[in-house]
Amino acid sequence: MQNRVYLRLLLSFIIVASFYTLIIAVSLVRSTYSQQRADAISQIKSNLQQEADISDQQLSAANDTVLSLTEKSSLQNLAQTPPTGYHPYARVYDDIMANPDYANFSSQYAIGIVRHANGRVISSDGFFQFEPYLKYMEVASLKPQVSQFFKKLPDNGIRVLEANDHVLLLRNTSLDGGEQPLTFLTTWEKSELAPLNIYNNKGQLKLLDTLNPKAKKTLPEIEHIADAFNHAQASASSVMQQQVGGDQYFVRQSNIIPTIMYTYVISNHELSQMPAHLVMMLVLYFFVLLLVGGLLVYILTRRSFRPYAKIIDEVQQIDSNVRPQNAEVLLEKIHDLVESNHQYASMQNDVTHDLKLLFLKNLLLNSYSQKDISRFADLLALDELQNGGVIGILTFSQIALSEEPLGINERKDARKKNIVALWPKPLNLLFDIDVNHYAILSEHGPNTTDDFVHTLNHTAVQLSKRLKIPVHALISIPFHNLNEIPVRFADVYSTATATPEDVTTKPTAIMLSNGVYTVETEAAILASVSQRDFAKADQLLDQALTKTLTANRTTLAALTNIKFVFLNTLKRTLDSVGLSVTDFIDENRKVVNQLDLETSPKQVKASIITLFHDAFDRISKLSKHHRTLEEHIIDYIARRYTSDLALSEIADHYHLSESHTSRLIKEHLGISFKDYLIQLRMRQAKSLLNNTDQKVADIAEAVGYKNVNTFIRIFKATTGQTPGKFRRSTDID
Template sequence: MNRIVSLLVVPYARLKSPPLFFWLLLSYMTIVVLLVSFILYSVFFYRGHVREEVITYNNLNLKDTSDNYEAKIKQIENSVLSFSMNDRVAALDTPVFNYAAGGKLIDELQVFLTNQSLYLDNMIIYYQDSNVAIEKSRGADADVMFKRYYGSSDYSYDYWKSQFDSPYVIRILPASSFYEYDDPNKLASSSQLIPIIIRNQTNPSILFIAFADAQKMYRDFHQSITNDFYILDSSRRSYFASGGEKAEAIPAFDGQSSFVKQGDNYYFYKKGASSGLTYVNIIPNDNISQMKWNITFVLLLALAILLSLLASFLFSLRLRRPVKQLVKAIQLLTTGSPWRKQSAIKEFAIIQEKVRHLLDSNMDINQDLEHRNSLLRHYAYINQLKNIRSSAGYLKDLIKSNQPYRVVLFKLTFRPRLLEEIGDEERATNFIRDYINNVLTENYPESLTLQLESDQLLAVIYADDAGPDLDETLEGIKNVLELDLAYCFSTMAISGHYEHPDEFKLSFEQAKSMLHLRKFNGTNQILRVISGAKPANYYLMPAQEEELNASLTNGNEPQIMQFVKRELAALRKKEATDHEVKGFANYLADRAKRALVVNQLDCELIQTMQTELQHCHAFEELERLFEEWLPRLMNLVRSKKEKKDHITSFVFDYLEQHYAHDITLDMMADKLNITRSYLSTYFKEKTGTYFVDYVNLIRVSRAKELLSCSDVKIQDAAARVGYQNINSFNRMFKKFTGVTPSEFRKVEQRA
């Protein structure tokens, strides 16, 4: 007893940091309180909600019952109407009844009534004109049928006869007992049936009376725990009663609720949608009563609470002792320099050594995991971009989901000076990537920067609008990269906001397409999403193209230089994109190359110029390059023109103007008034190329220009350069370029 008191009386100083015993005891007692609260809440909840649950249960049961009755009545109506369309039924509607034909109709009626799903005991077809009624086993005069074979205290022969005077399609009558007599005084059988009268408007003098088995329908459709079930019409007249008694005691229904409570009973009701009948199920109040308190339950609950509190105290006391000893041992390890003192206790010394080893290993593992996780995230994003199907599904989980993100695509352009002084673009790209990654992770801890190509970096930045401003961060990176403009410059394309991981490739494609919007200058640029912006392609009007070709072919240096300066000035004025200016430069170089080929000159000079074109990133550099190389090229052309060969020059000029037409060696020989074999041999000797190969070379060169425009289809490009067969075009294009037309277009778009 004294020990218990000493444990409960805690000094004030220890209250600030309660011992383990206090927390264990508090935890156990909290669990006990929660369980008791749950039990009490369950009891009150059960008491308060059991009535609603039972009411809901009975409503659902009655709904199923009413739905089954309504569906079955509708099925009977449709089936009988279908049977009434039988030609044999209408043929018997005459003043003189044909009993031979009636026998065949009885056979068909027997087959119809074998359908057990209709719940029909029998069906009478009553002909007004002949006053004859037939059913599944016989035919007789109507008065005999309704007095002897289907007699009822509720429905007399006169009642059935009067039904011909009422215009309706279907009428459901209250259930009644129908009797059959062997003779006027001897009862043979009786059945409780629900008569359903159906009339086909095309034969109003024929009455179809379907007798549904009331008890069988009740047994199959009624799902309640009680047997007090009624069917009423709109006038509260009883159509069916499960016990056979009348329904005068059923209260009126207001239609606002699904049940009415009166006296000791609940009256659940449901009105049928098609028949208009009301289905009623009576449940005694005892079945929906609330649970009452039980003295035994209260005593057991109190005893369980006391035992739980006592067990909590004892368990807390038992667990306190070994944990207290372990804490003391750990305190010894952490006194002063914890990993230099060795415990004298063997067990604790082992624990100390193992903990030291685990901590060291944990530090190494964490570093290794951090590095591996970074690599895995790289792989995850690369797999997304390149559509790599990987069995390692966990890679996809490394891509953050349900977090807004943007991607920034960095395109690096290196100058020749970097290759001369450093000599390694890959090394420079790694330095830039590390710098960008450090800046971005400082502002956006979840960001990731990865290298896609030797000159492309991709940064994935998870941040919403409330975070650091991305534009300011990129402007800071841009200002730092400005220091190395002599070696390289970059283009930073920022995508829009996305959230779903499946949209990652879409965000990358958006940023990639924006690279074509870069302005032509050798500075760092930041490109943002502009709605409706599309890269412009360089093109000439037909008259300008003809003028340029003539100037290049004839070596007209002043005219070609004037053309170049005029085009460069126009491009500079409109602040043309890098894509458009490079398109102009490549177009001019390609045309100059063709002029060299036409004049049978070596193309090595133009290839050197094209190599230097790749390193021109400003209008001044481009203009300087053309001023240096074009005069040399035009001088070569003019020199060759002085030694012009009449036959090859005519072929070159004609093909340049008519390459899109049907051109053959025979046609060219006729135009030159020479033989076909002579032209073929002469052209090969002078140019080193077969005539057919040269024609295809001209056409493929022109097709390359057309395919550089994204709005020209491959089939259209083939037709415009003279190929009517797409297979021939594909074969020749790959022969002279090494790639197919579709592959060439992809390379152009990527560039």
């Protein structure tokens, strides 16, 4: 017995120590990870600035060389007429080698000049045919892109290409009086153009030309990054950071050639990693904690634990002559024994309760055979559920504002605490199925189920108010023993996310699969309502409900489907006379909520008939001159046409489909919704142009156009004139 108590205490200490070690580890790792990431980003930005400045210096020197060479007569002669003989090429070569700008950087890049793609290249390394020159410079793989550049040959165009460890700069230059533009080919080794000392060398440094189609194929994200860079209006010397997928992109624009982006790409994994020394420190801390804790538990257990046999031996060893005088000693021994028993019983109850919760959660998820269910039920004394009960589901449809900073497990804990706090009695059988669904078990009794339904509904309402999000409650069909719990739970869980509000916003009817309630039956009910024959409509409704509830009451899913079907019929009944479904639901909230929770076919029928009777009363009170649905829609457009109005907004407001809404407008007006909207906006725009001095951009916004160019285009297409010309012609008149 002593060993069992010792092992339980030690296990408890290990769990607590592990928990706190985990908290410390998460805190330290998060802090270290964030700091390391921030340092890495700062270092990368600084290094990329230096790399870009060094590369820009090289590009600037190459540009200066090209500009100074274009002033030489030898190059002007080369551009004017095709050279004949050796001497024109030799003069160009001499001018290249004598150029002071090139002389300062001749060890870092090579320069070549050519008239056309198949011409002879005059370079700092001699004379070459075009293809051999590309091979000599180790950029032969770039020939297709170079050929593409020569085909388009933009005036003073620049293109930067990368091949393995080399960078090629193409610059097309038209000389004054030259018949043929000259193309300058400047080649660097990457190590000469930039030292590549970027952070830990685990990323990739790229010189990307945003005008190069090949670069866009190699790195599709460059277009988005360049757009983001321009949108941010960043200075050319600043480094912009952007995440694309699992990679971080660091971009700096060249000060010399604006189309070049110095781009460093590194994966988030490589950007910051777990420090090995921190892991070792945490592991060492955990083992030291376990060692110290184990020793303390052992020492304290040895001192405070008094087994029965030892106490009895000590009592028996007291001399019979002195036993009466040692009554206090005996009482102290008995007190120690009772205290030990009390602590053990308390520990045993806690463990039993935890096992009970674990068993029931797995039972809900259908993890046991019937044999296992019977065996565990006897061991855990689940008498309160052996005679049956019900399962309640609370569904959180959204994330509350106060929950946004929380992780999934933290959100689960917070929601369970809210449920327990709002439940009027101690709540022992509460389970989180997932982050949005929570199951509560209740035993069966004469008044227990009714109280449970009321409490569950009240808790859902209070949770909605507290968190300011929709929270729905749903009750299962009662189970009669533990074996039925998985079936009933699967049934109620499969329909837990559906609510009456969801149904009443759907424009399409959900007819029952067994054919008892068909589209024709619903059409007959709607026809009776349109003729104001409410007695016949009530009779058809009663017959349809009786038949469907008789044929579909085996599962909760079927019962829920019946609710959906008839609530959709109710929605179309209200829509047919232009009554607001939303207002109707709000005013009958109590009945709707009760219907949502009902599992008795009799009560379901009573609630549905109550809702229909209220709808019939409202319809009967409408005057003969009450506006039609089409008139409501036209009035809605007239009130909101100056906003960013869409057909979907109108359809949602009146709980119709977009196609049905569009058809109603066209049948009533003779023109489409889009044409009518333009007509209203143009009429108002003309009035403002005639009677005010507002700017055209302000008038465009006032009549519902965010883009003034769109307004001008539509105005001209409608009136044949631009807004400015229309205003001027009106002023003349």
